[in-house]
Amino acid sequence: MELHISLQGRKGLADQLYRQLREGIDSGHLAAGTQLPPTRLLAEQLGVSRKTVAEAYSRLTYDNLLSGQVGKGTFITPHALTPPKARALPDLASEPILAKWRARAMPLARPPHATARYDFIGGASSKGQFPFDEWRSCTQHALRQSRSSNGRYSHPQGLPPLREAIARHIAFSRGVHCSAADVVVCNGAQQALDLIARVLIEPGCRVAMEDPGYSPARQLFLSLGAQVQAVPVDGEGLCVAQIADGTRLIYVTPSHQFPLGMPMSLARRQALLARASALGAIIIEDDYDSEFRYEGRPTDALQSLDSEGLVAYVGTFSKTLLPELRLGYAIVPPVLLEAVCVAKQLTDWHTASLSQWTLARFMDEGHLLRHIRRCHAVYATRRERILARLQGDLSPWFSAVPATAGYHLSALAKGPLDIDFLISLARKVEVGLYSLAPFHAEVPVQAGLLLGFGAIELLDIDPALDRVRDTLQTLT
Incomplete structure (x- = not known):
């Protein structure tokens, strides 16, 4: 490793080196267990004699801050690390805004305590269900694709092979009407929700969503300044008749209502589409885990009934594969597509290409199904x-x-x-x-x-x- 040491003049160099190393250890910038460079190498990097470095190391060893291991090198002793001093927080003009973010409830965040047995x-x-061998093989393919690419940033909408694979998959499994041109690849469904909301919501805008409902979506809309109407649900799903006038965005989970679980009836779906059309509102259909169906006839996505381009369909691979992959997508109506792509580029430019190549290959070879x-x-x-x-x-x-x-x-x-x-x-x-x-x-x-x-x-x-x-x- 190369240490950031600044020595002044030609006198007292061992003292300067000792103080700077000690400050780094005491502050925690040099972590316990870190291996320091050999004396000869550090002397060459600093342009000083080896004796100067050896003297500083010797004093730190005497202070029990360093320890030598035969055949391995010199290490910072584990007990040398002291807790960093509490730093006084600045008095920021934006403190009220920060307080609002800290206060946001996140009931789906993982608890700080250890997972129960x-x-x-x-x-x-x-x-244990994840097909690691197949994913590893597809990752090797992705590495080869990456090696032959030009190494530049990709398009914010996502790689064409993955968008094509997604369009085929959801047309087959969920009856969604789309092509690769409608797909935007995202870092999980939560980013898809964020992008759609970001281009539609301004402070004071009215958003309707199910109550009870998916809390991270509610917190997202509130963070953007929306007035969120909590619309109750019954045995048929969202009570459409209660959606207020002036609503700009409607968020629903029609295939498997979150968290209660019942599906939205056909009559209620048709009523929702009619209400959205009358309001000029966009519907976000969060189809988060509906590929696993156990009873009755399969129900197509709400988006398949949409003839006016009002439904933005959001899906994820967190439920079918692994949450930590952070891969999701949105089927964006043409009226929103350009704006969503701009928002995606401003957010993170594009989802990691290596993961996209891997998933595209994984889907094309039939591993996902x-x-x-x-x-x-x-x-x-x-x-x-x-x-x-x-x-x-x-x-x-x-x-x-x-x-x-x-x-x-x-x-x-x-x-x-x-x-x-x-x-x-x-x-x-x-x-x-x-x-x-x-x-x-x-x-x-x-x-x-x-x-x-x-x-x-x-x-x-x-x-x-x-x-x-x-x-x-x-x-x-």
């Missing part, structure tokens, strides 16, 4: 087991909300039940449970649980729910 967290998949089929069988079995328990020994306390897709279920409490207390008790017996309450904005909170089954193994479900049942019995 049995975790029913929503929105997470089992890493095979992976979805394998996961469908796994998730269906887990879902059936949870439903059996909710309809069995857990039925005195909970009832499942009818849901035919996705990989989470919602269970509503049948009577008065302190859900937060139940969650805290479950955590003590190593079970991670999650409340529906944070997803409500204005309507009366429905006490209940969101039970994700993407990340919990089948053999763990019964032991986990046994502990939940036993905990519930202590509360009654």
Whole structure:
């Protein structure tokens, strides 16, 4: 490594070097365990004698800040690192704005505590299902493509091979009407939501969304200055008749309502499209996990009914592959496309090309569809087991909300039940449970649980729910 050392004059050089190294160690800029350059090399870099460096190292070793390892070199001792001093925060004129950002509720953020042994967290998949061998092979192909490219920035809309693969996939699996020209590749669905909202919302604009609903979307709209109307849902989905006049943007999850899970009826979908047309509003259809369907006939996306170009369809590979890949997309109506591409370029220019090449190859070789089929069988079995328990020994306390897709279920409490207390008790017996309450904005909170089954193994479900049942019995 090359240290940033500045020596002045020709006298007291060992003292200067000692002080600067000590300051770096005390401040934490030189971390514990860091290997320092050999004395000969550092002397050459600084233009001083080797004796000068050796003297500084010797003093630091005497102070127990450095230690030598035979055959390896000189290292900063682990216990030498001291906590950095608290720095006084400046009095910023923008402090009120920063306070608003700090105060934003993020109920889906990962908890700071360790993951429970049995975790029913929503929105997470089992890493054991991911086809690493196939992905590795496709990454090798992507590296070859990258090596032969010109090394310049790519188009913000995404690589054509991936956009073509996405258009084919969602036309086949979700009935979406689009071509590669309509696809914008994003860093996950959250960026897709951000880009669409960014080009449509100004402070004071009215946005309508489901209540209960997807909280990160709500916080995003609020951060852009929108007036967010919380529209209640019923057994058919969003109550369209309650969408206020003047609404510019409508956010919905029609195929698998988040978090309750029921699909939006055909009549309600048609009413929503008619209402959006009358308002001149854009609809964001978040189709976050609808490729996993377990009952009834497949329902096409809301976008497939849109004849006026009012629906922006948002999808993600976080649910089908891995959240950490951060790959998603939007099918953008022509009226929005140019503006969204400008916003994408201003945000991050484009999604990483290597990941795009990898995913394009992965989809073209059929790995994605095979992976979805394998996961469908796994998730269906887990879902059936949870439903059996909710309809069995857990039925005195909970009832499942009818849901035919996705990989989470919602269970509503049948009577008065302190859900937060139940969650805290479950955590003590190593079970991670999650409340529906944070997803409500204005309507009366429905006490209940969101039970994700993407990340919990089948053999763990019964032991986990046994502990939940036993905990519930202590509360009654």
